[in-house]
Amino acid sequence: MLVNSKYKDYTDNELINKFLETGDNSFVGLLYERYGHLVLGLCIKYLKNKVEAQDAVIQVFSGLLTDLKKHKVQYFKSWLYVYSKNFCLMELRKRQSALKKELELKENVHLVMDFSSPEHLQEKENQIVLMERALELLNEEQKKCIDLFYLKNKSYNEIIAITGYSNNEVKSHIQNGKRNLKLKMESLINERPAT
Secondary structure, eight states: OTHHHHHTTSOHHHHHHHHHHHOOTHHHHHHHHHHHHHHHHHHHHHHOOHHHHHHHHHHHHHHHHHHHHHSOOSSHHHHHHHHHHHHHHHHHHHHHHHHHHHHSOGGGGGGTSOOOSHHHHHHHHHHHHHHHHHHHHSOHHHHHHHIIIIISOOOHHHHHHHHOOOHHHHHHHHHHHHHHHHHHHHHHHHHSOOO
């Protein structure tokens, strides 16, 4: 990086101004060299997973390439802290809503609705029992990975550590397990005698 030695003593704001003037990403690279480790620490604190945190740091600094052009930043270090924290919170929210979507299988949307009438509570109970029965029908690897990921909220890395499966095996068991769980639930519904 040619920019390095000449601009090392520049303040954060001078680097940002140079980036805005020239469009040269290496000025943001210098900011990354200064603050990347702090952002990593923050991301680990929120995401509780080093690999995901490292990805998040890359996304945060990539985001700066666009967002520094949109915002007038006075105190970069504190702005970056808030920016990175918000990024992590958004990631956690995305995770939560993805999990919700995954679990509210399209045909069973009423499972997540919170009705308090006895009929709806009974139907909800039936759905949970049905899901538990379907889970039991999965093969051992899929059952274990689905249980750890969705019911015990474990990360991929934690599942790898617990089961000894590779990263690809864990991904595959979760994907196939999710699909098979849906199919098993559908076939159990079809087996149920009509009431």
